[in-house]
Amino acid sequence: MPSVQDAAAQISADVKKDLRDSWAALGSDKTNNGVALMSTLFNDYPETVAYFKRLGDIKQGKNNDKLRGHSITLMYALQNFVDHLDSPADLICVVEKFAVNHINRKISAAEFGKINGPMKKVLASLNFGDRYANAWAKLVAVVQAAL
Numbered sequence: 001m002p003s004v005q006d007a008a009a010q011i012s013a014d015v016k017k018d019l020r021d022s023w024a025a026l027g028s029d030k031t032n033n034g035v036a037l038m039s040t041l042f043n044d045y046p047e048t049v050a051y052f053k054r055l056g057d058i059k060q061g062k063n064n065d066k067l068r069g070h071s072i073t074l075m076y077a078l079q080n081f082v083d084h085l086d087s088p089a090d091l092i093c094v095v096e097k098f099a100v101n102h103i104n105r106k107i108s109a110a111e112f113g114k115i116n117g118p119m120k121k122v123l124a125s126l127n128f129g130d131r132y133a134n135a136w137a138k139l140v141a142v143v144q145a146a147l
Contacts (some may be wrong), residue, residue, distance in 0.1 A: 034071030
């Protein structure tokens with residue numbers, strides 16, 4: 001696994017553009033897109049539900065206030081990452097803060113990486129293809145390196 005600095009250095013100008021372009025759509029409806037991302041994670045990787053027991057019945061989707069709240073918080077974290085793409089030092093700072101919350105829950109880099117598949121599906125539902133999913137995977141790799 002590369003260092004967090006090395007992973008952040010992989011975020012090229014083209015990747016930044018793809019992240020920003022796709023974020024315009026993803027971030028336009030943080031609640032529904034966030035719930036879609038989390039619900040897809042739970043559907044594709046049922047074992048991940050164990051990390052989110054405090055959310056209660058996740059099958060309720062956006063009718064579950066705790067799931068909706070977590071989803072919105074996740075989307076604001078993604079926005080924070082996108083907002084700091086031009087400063088690798090600042091991006092690393094916000095990623096490391098985000099990583100602490102996952103380390104405290106004993107979520108490994110490999111477990112966190114499972115978000116890539118659901119992200120690809122949510123992006124596809126918004127008409128963004130593999131290039132955009134690969135850009136998000138590079139940003140996820142920065143978080144994984146911090147974990």
